[in-house]
Amino acid sequence: MSDVPHWNPKQALDRLREDGREFSTLFRHGSLEVEFYKPDKVDRQQPHSRDELYVIASGSARFVLLGRECLVQSGDVLFVPAGAEHRFHNFGDDFATWVFFYGPDGGEGA
Template sequence: MSHWTPAQALDRLRAEGSEFSTLFRHGSLEVEFYKPDQVDRQQPHTRDELYVIATGNGRFVVQGRECLVHPGDVLFVPAGAEHRFYDFSEDFGTWVLFYGPQGGEAA
């Protein structure tokens, strides 16, 4: 069994000195934890992804649409889409789930 809490993921980020850490891989699924430091510098990804907000809050924009985000929210981002978190709280952190083939799954 694999089990992580946000606190465990944050401990791992601190130990690695990184803003993101890969915690689990199985088939095409890759689970990461991401905690940007003041600015979200992400570039579009090559696979579809889901974000599950774990801690904190902020704003999110993808393909020109934006929304407020809070713990428990789930966000879908298709492969190749420009997206960004901004105006997020200092304690903001999110689970990131990449899946499927390069280029994303067919609609």
């Protein structure tokens, strides 16, 4: 086993099952917080206080950010500024994403 901070989607999904939640925090360092998120049928998240990046781990979905929409799929990267309304929809059971929160409350552009 390596001491290097390292996760793969299977490990992250196992952690979600252990936690019994749709998201799990895997790592924190400074302002960086790494989570894994797998919504169950409906994305109920609310705007967050910090900037975030999503890296789609598996599946596909429609993503809405401030009224603009796009198709996302495995490997895509999304930026969401702090406080912005956003949501995934039309995703299947295989959809999951890495989430990276960073910076101060209010976002780096505040």
